[in-house]
Amino acid sequence: MARQRAQHLAKERTRPPIQKAMPMNESIHPYSKIAQDGLWRQNAGLVQLLGLCPLLAISTSMVNGVSLGLATALVMALASGGVALVRNLIPNEIRIPIFIIIIAVLVTVVEMLMNVYFRELYLVLGIFIPLIVTNCIVLARVEAFAAKTPVLPSMYDGLMMGLGLTGVLAVLGGTRELVGGGTLLAGIDLVFPGTSSWALLGQDYPGFLLAILPPGAFIGLGLLIAGKNWIDERRARARPLPKRAPQAG
Numbered sequence: 001m002a003r004q005r006a007q008h009l010a011k012e013r014t015r016p017p018i019q020k021a022m023p024m025n026e027s028i029h030p031y032s033k034i035a036q037d038g039l040w041r042q043n044a045g046l047v048q049l050l051g052l053c054p055l056l057a058i059s060t061s062m063v064n065g066v067s068l069g070l071a072t073a074l075v076m077a078l079a080s081g082g083v084a085l086v087r088n089l090i091p092n093e094i095r096i097p098i099f100i101i102i103i104a105v106l107v108t109v110v111e112m113l114m115n116v117y118f119r120e121l122y123l124v125l126g127i128f129i130p131l132i133v134t135n136c137i138v139l140a141r142v143e144a145f146a147a148k149t150p151v152l153p154s155m156y157d158g159l160m161m162g163l164g165l166t167g168v169l170a171v172l173g174g175t176r177e178l179v180g181g182g183t184l185l186a187g188i189d190l191v192f193p194g195t196s197s198w199a200l201l202g203q204d205y206p207g208f209l210l211a212i213l214p215p216g217a218f219i220g221l222g223l224l225i226a227g228k229n230w231i232d233e234r235r236a237r238a239r240p241l242p243k244r245a246p247q248a249g
Contacts, residue, residue: 038160045168046228050137054128056217063187065173071110073162076138079103080146080158087147099142107132121190172220180211
């Protein structure tokens with residue numbers, strides 16, 4: 001009996017120490033990876049292809065696209081933070097309706113603020129501001145990331161995803177505006193009174209109607225997706241291949 005006890009104590013001494021699990025609020029979330037995913041690798045408009053209705057409909061000018069994109073980014077950041085804050089209190093069976101209520105409250109606040117401070121721009125964007133509630137990217141990130149992650153990483157993820165979508169709206173809207181009408185930043189006076197758009201292609205530019213129409217939005221988005229895939233492929237080819245371990249002879 002004494003011999004078995006001595007063997008057991010010897011095994012306990014040689015056993016490696018058990019590493020304590022890190023608390024949830026101390027878990028490591030690489031913010032650089034979150035930013036790269038939101039802005040490029042998992043871009044909502046070019047990779048996930050979510051929120052295409054406002055992306056294609058409102059991107060007739062850069063000002064409209066950036067304005068809606070920034071409003072969406074603000075809602076995503078606040079909604080992700082709010083859901084992450086109460087994620088342990090929400091029953092799993094009714095989480096989706098509660099997520100939508102949180103998003104709807106924040107969208108209502110943003111809509112009212114825009115109506116007060118940017119009345120003319122609010123009238124231009126119209127129904128697409130309240131439609132942020134039904135935007136797939138907002139609910140998707142809340143469900144996939146914020147419901148499982150602490151507050152600060154969740155807010156940062158929502159902000160980066162929203163800014164990634166804003167970038168796509170800016171490029172697509174600016175391209176369609178420039179090709180379609182020869183101008184850039186049309187409607188900037190709605191945000192900054194006293195400013196005016198730039199007629200980059202001259203006053204005699206006849207315009208290209210297809211770029212402003214819905215088919216132009218689909219064509220422009222397709223070109224942006226193709227461009228991103230081309231860049232990713234070039235970067236993958238330029239990346240050095242991992243060295244293989246020498247085989248034993």
